Amino acid sequence: MNILTRLYNSLKEIIETINLMFNAIVSFFTRWYTGGLIVFEATIDQIWFTGIKGMHVIGMAGIGLGLIVSTILLSFGLPVNIVTSMQGQILTLVIIRELGPLLTALIIISRSGTAITTEIGNMNANKEFDALTSMGIDVIHFVVSPRIIGMVIAVISLNIYLCFLSVITSAVVFNFNNVSYNIFFNSFFDNLEFSSVFITLIKAIGFGFIISSISCYQGYRKPLTFTDVPRVLTKSTGKCIIWCFLYYAFITILSYL
Amino acid sequence: MNFKLKHANKLVAVFILIAILIIIATMVFTGDITELFSEKYYFTSIFKDTSGLSPGIPVKLIDLDLEIGKVDNVESNNVRGQVKVEYSVIRSYADRYLKKDSVVFYSEGVPIVGKANLLLTIGEETQSLIPLNKKNEPILKEIYIPSNQTREGEVILTKTFYKEEGEDPITSSINNINQLTTELASPEGSVFQTLANIEELTNPSRSELLRTTNKLISDIADLTEKLNRGDVRGLIGQPVYREILEILEEIKGTITDVRVTTLDIVNNETLASLNNMINEQNKNVSSLINESVKELIDRDIKILLNEQISPAIEEVTSSVDEVSTEVENLLYTVNGFVANTTTTLDDLVNRTSERVDVITEEVSDSILDTLQGVTGTIDELEETLLTEIVTLLEELTNTLSDNLNPAIGEITEDVVVSIDTITKGLTETVYELQLVIGEEAKTVVKSLSVKILNIIDTLDKISATAGDILEERAPEISDAIKSLSDTMKELPELIDNLNTVLNTADLTLRRVDLILEKLDSILANVSGEETLPIPGRTGQGSQRGDD
Numbered sequence: 001m002n003i004l005t006r007l008y009n010s011l012k013e014i015i016e017t018i019n020l021m022f023n024a025i026v027s028f029f030t031r032w033y034t035g036g037l038i039v040f041e042a043t044i045d046q047i048w049f050t051g052i053k054g055m056h057v058i059g060m061a062g063i064g065l066g067l068i069v070s071t072i073l074l075s076f077g078l079p080v081n082i083v084t085s086m087q088g089q090i091l092t093l094v095i096i097r098e099l100g101p102l103l104t105a106l107i108i109i110s111r112s113g114t115a116i117t118t119e120i121g122n123m124n125a126n127k128e129f130d131a132l133t134s135m136g137i138d139v140i141h142f143v144v145s146p147r148i149i150g151m152v153i154a155v156i157s158l159n160i161y162l163c164f165l166s167v168i169t170s171a172v173v174f175n176f177n178n179v180s181y182n183i184f185f186n187s188f189f190d191n192l193e194f195s196s197v198f199i200t201l202i203k204a205i206g207f208g209f210i211i212s213s214i215s216c217y218q219g220y221r222k223p224l225t226f227t228d229v230p231r232v233l234t235k236s237t238g239k240c241i242i243w244c245f246l247y248y249a250f251i252t253i254l255s256y257l
Numbered sequence: 258m259n260f261k262l263k264h265a266n267k268l269v270a271v272f273i274l275i276a277i278l279i280i281i282a283t284m285v286f287t288g289d290i291t292e293l294f295s296e297k298y299y300f301t302s303i304f305k306d307t308s309g310l311s312p313g314i315p316v317k318l319i320d321l322d323l324e325i326g327k328v329d330n331v332e333s334n335n336v337r338g339q340v341k342v343e344y345s346v347i348r349s350y351a352d353r354y355l356k357k358d359s360v361v362f363y364s365e366g367v368p369i370v371g372k373a374n375l376l377l378t379i380g381e382e383t384q385s386l387i388p389l390n391k392k393n394e395p396i397l398k399e400i401y402i403p404s405n406q407t408r409e410g411e412v413i414l415t416k417t418f419y420k421e422e423g424e425d426p427i428t429s430s431i432n433n434i435n436q437l438t439t440e441l442a443s444p445e446g447s448v449f450q451t452l453a454n455i456e457e458l459t460n461p462s463r464s465e466l467l468r469t470t471n472k473l474i475s476d477i478a479d480l481t482e483k484l485n486r487g488d489v490r491g492l493i494g495q496p497v498y499r500e501i502l503e504i505l506e507e508i509k510g511t512i513t514d515v516r517v518t519t520l521d522i523v524n525n526e527t528l529a530s531l532n533n534m535i536n537e538q539n540k541n542v543s544s545l546i547n548e549s550v551k552e553l554i555d556r557d558i559k560i561l562l563n564e565q566i567s568p569a570i571e572e573v574t575s576s577v578d579e580v581s582t583e584v585e586n587l588l589y590t591v592n593g594f595v596a597n598t599t600t601t602l603d604d605l606v607n608r609t610s611e612r613v614d615v616i617t618e619e620v621s622d623s624i625l626d627t628l629q630g631v632t633g634t635i636d637e638l639e640e641t642l643l644t645e646i647v648t649l650l651e652e653l654t655n656t657l658s659d660n661l662n663p664a665i666g667e668i669t670e671d672v673v674v675s676i677d678t679i680t681k682g683l684t685e686t687v688y689e690l691q692l693v694i695g696e697e698a699k700t701v702v703k704s705l706s707v708k709i710l711n712i713i714d715t716l717d718k719i720s721a722t723a724g725d726i727l728e729e730r731a732p733e734i735s736d737a738i739k740s741l742s743d744t745m746k747e748l749p750e751l752i753d754n755l756n757t758v759l760n761t762a763d764l765t766l767r768r769v770d771l772i773l774e775k776l777d778s779i780l781a782n783v784s785g786e787e788t789l790p791i792p793g794r795t796g797q798g799s800q801r802g803d804d
Contacts (some may be wrong), residue, residue, distance in 0.1 A: 044265055044266055044269050045265065047269045047272070047273070048265040048268065048269050051269070051272055052265075052268055052269065052272050055272075153273060156276065157272055157273055157276035160276040160279050160280060161275075161276065161279075164279050185286075189286045189287050190315075192283065192286075192287045193287065193313055194284065194287060195313065197280065197283055197284065197287075201280075
């Protein structure tokens with residue numbers, strides 16, 4: 001297979017993934033009356049699975065991130081008993097704007113993205129989609145839409161929790177170093193800008209769409225056998241990571257221009 | 258499964274709700290959520306030094322440390338490296354705190370610890386900064402607030418901050434300079450009073466001279482016309498004699514007036530007071546600047562450099578500009594005054610204006626150079642300030658004296674020219690008299706004309722030396738006047754001689770008259786005919802008899 005063919009296939013995959021994502025979103029919001037309760041419960045189920053079930057991982061990651069960042073900041077040996085302007089800025093930039101969303105995305109890819117690909121791949125291998133389609137059930141509306149929307153909501157929420165826990169952990173760490181909570185949060189909110197919060201939400205939304213779309217598409221796109229599922233799973237994870245980083249880089253560069 | 262899902266629904270709802278609450282709380286704590294839904298005013302300011310100033314930096318009230326807005330845009334103004342900063346302030350804060358005399362500062366913050374801010378001062382005036390229309394909406398889309406890095410801002414800050422602390426030395430010096438320039442430009446000031454005095458001294462005497470001269474010329478013309486008609490016998494009598502005596506008395510009086518006027522102009526207090534005043538102003542300005550600069554050096558130069566010297570020098574620059582403008586106005590006033598006497602001063606004033614413009618530009622350039630020099634080392638600051646400012650002000654005062662002195666010289670020249678005109682008229686008169694009176698009178702009149710020519714020479718000397726009056730002053734002028742007065746002393750003697758000549762002429766004419774009468778009678782006896790009337794002679798006897 002030459003490069004052009006690979007390039008063509010890659011481009012085709014991208015277009016088909018975007019097409020699947022848009023079809024699912026449009027279907028979710030325009031055909032809510034068709035099997036609305038089922039779709040709603042599937043969405044809640046996805047949020048439950050990705051969000052609430054993943055809280056402990058996200059919580060640990062958030063605490064860890066807060067510990068690391070605050071420890072690094074304190075290691076600068078800057079003035080005692082205060083949070084410097086530079087420390088405040090680094091805290092908001094690293095936790096809220098940059099590492100928070102990225103870490104959340106990586107955790108979701110490894111935990112929920114793989115799960116979605118495996119689930120949809122196994123349904124595909126079992127010919128369940130053929131059965132559903134033969135019964136007149138729209139697979140995109142009933143299977144893909146709840147996963148994409150649920151995943152996006154879960155990623156946004158988890159990103160918020162991760163950042164929140166990181167900041168709280170940092171406050172505790174600073175407090176252990178004789179910086180009062182009042183001083184810490186004053187400095188933090190002084191340096192936190194609306195644009196930072198907005199950008200982190202934009203990143204989280206993008207990550208949610210990218211991870212869910214790629215995971216669904218890789219499991220759904222063509223008939224699979226059971227032996228194909230692990231291979232597709234690996235491919236899906238790789239693509240999710242690559243596209244998440246590309247999107248992350250794009251938004252970051254755009255935000256600093 | 259059903260139980261699980263129902264339970265999951267609640268948990269998911271709580272899960273999402275808490276996330277939303279965290280986001281809202283964050284927005285509220287950062288203060289951005291209030292900004293998001295608040296009506297804003299948009300302001301612009303000009304800064305020169307904006308290192309670290311970027312969009313997003315908070316705008317605070319300087320006294321309350323309250324964040325009231327954010328910087329929206331920072332762009333180059335393309336004018337002398339100025340930077341235009343656009344920022345928005347929440348309307349409620351702007352209405353409440355920002356007044357006409359509000360000023361904006363840029364604070365880079367304490368290194369490492371602090372954060373850069375735009376700081377707005379709370380105005381003391383009652384008038385709001387934001388002009389509103391009837392619907393209570395702002396008229397302008399963007400409102401300009403002066404920064405502390407602009408001259409307007411410095412003026413406002415100086416007024417605000419030094420109101421309570423008392424005047425600093427620089428402000429005091431500037432005030433003194435302003436007072437001096439105001440006094441110089443004031444219509445009731447010493448300069449204008451001096452000029453008015455000069456005008457008072459010269460104008461009446463000049464008009465008197467012209468009037469007398471005109472009368473003299475018309476009288477002489479009348480006399481000449483009568484003489485040309487051949488009416489010698491009728492003219493050379495008592496009336497003519499008295500007329501000539503009156504004319505000579507008038508000439509004498511006129512020349513005395515001229516002498517007094519010239520002496521007044523040259524020796525009286527006008528020039529002396531003008532020069533004294535200029536010297537005094539020069540000394541005052543120089544001493545004030547020297548004292549101010551010494552005080553500057555004595556104080557902490559770095560603080561002064563940052564906080565006072567730069568604005569003060571700009572203030573001095575502006576004061577010098579004002580001085581230049583006022584000097585220009587003064588010169589235009591002098592122009593107006595001198596234009597009444599001679600048109601030649603127009604050129605002088607034009608040249609003076611151009612000169613003042615050039616000097617003003619030079620002064621501005623030099624002070625800009627000085628400002629650049631201020632950014633150098635403290636030693637350079639000392640030398641530059643001491644030398645540049647003193648030199649510039651000396652140059653300014655020299656220019657003032659250079660421009661006024663020639664003007665006064667021109668006035669003196671004008672007076673001398675008038676005297677010259679009168680003496681020329683006298684010469685012509687005497688020449689005509691010489692023609693009329695005859696050979697005997699010619700000798701006397703010749704000597705008179707020689708004397709008057711001496712007067713002319715003397716006056717020529719005065720006019721030749723008039724340009725150097727301010728350099729050589731009284732000695733030369735007094736010598737000339739002395740020579741003039743000596744000549745004047747000889748005038749009565751000349752007039753006596755003239756009287757003698759006229760008496761002789763009168764006697765001669767009487768004799769001629771008698772001879773003519775005898776000739777008439779002889780002719781009558783010889784021819785036996787009636788005496789024919791001689792044209793121009795009949796009735797003259799009766800005229801003489803009437804006289």
